[in-house]
């Protein structure tokens with residue numbers, strides 16, 4: 241199936257800085273894609289370009305099959321967008337805001353609206369300007385989800401949500417996405433926020449794409465390996481390029497195998513360290529993996 245969102249060599253330059261540099265990545269149809277990266281990596285800029293809120297300096301984005309610069313009402317009715325700090329009609333109450341949104345979307349689902357309102361327990365008569373940051377986010381989320389978009393674009397959606405609501409929201413999102421085939425792209429600088437959600441990961445750093453891969457294959461091809469070096473080994477031999485982050489302490493050598501295939505690893509180990517079978521081969525979580533990439537200088541800290 242064709243991806244719903246595709247970045248092709250997108251570059252975005254503000255007066256002095258580059259927010260994106262030749263960024264190419266995609267959001268597979270039906271996926272929940274996490275757009276990760278430290279502060280200033282270019283996540284919000286990428287999402288704004290996708291929604292034609294800003295123009296790229298070069299390259300292009302295809303969203304729902306059209307060039308993002310040609311997005312029209314027909315496509316926008318199929319896309320939900322919620323961003324931390326986004327503008328809302330502050331003079332309206334929650335009730336007025338949702339009543340105002342309803343007729344704008346032919347596919348608005350009143351039952352879904354009701355159940356989200358119940359889940360988020362928002363005071364309907366309170367003005368949007370009088371809501372807390374988290375409550376504003378909830379109001380925007382109800383409005384974006386109730387018309388059952390095909391693509392949901394969330395820019396740091398969890399800021400301001402308390403852990404209980406965040407967890408409920410993630411569970412709700414997983415249910416909706418699973419049941420409806422909704423595609424989601426969610427940006428965050430905090431990997432733990434989206435760890436449970438994402439089945440595809442894009443990692444940006446200084447505007448460049450470091451990773452663009454399904455979570456499962458990404459985690460499957462990485463292993464932390466531990467071996468006990470032979471006692472008579474002199475200097476450490478040159479390690480294969482896909483063994484990154486080597487650390488030795490005494491006779492123990494640890495490294496991350498970034499192209500893990502059990503037989504290939506066994507062959508390389510027995511060639512380099514005959515008689516030293518691995519003492520441990522451990523899978524990594526997303527967070528550990530990104531910390532390793534950070535240490536390798538492939539991404540900044542702050543993830």
Ligand SMILES: Nc1ncnc2c1ncn2[C@@H]1O[C@H](COP(=O)(O)OP(=O)(O)OP(=O)(O)O)[C@@H](O)[C@H]1O
Nearest residue numbers: 254257258259278279280281282283284285286429
């Ligand atoms: N309007 C602008 N004018 C000038 N520079 C900008 C503008 N918007 C963003 N930038 C710069 O572009 C870079 C990327 O910013 P962006 O907001 O896309 O990062 P981000 O990954 O969303 O960060 P965060 O996690 O902090 O929200 C930053 O260096 C930022 O300072």
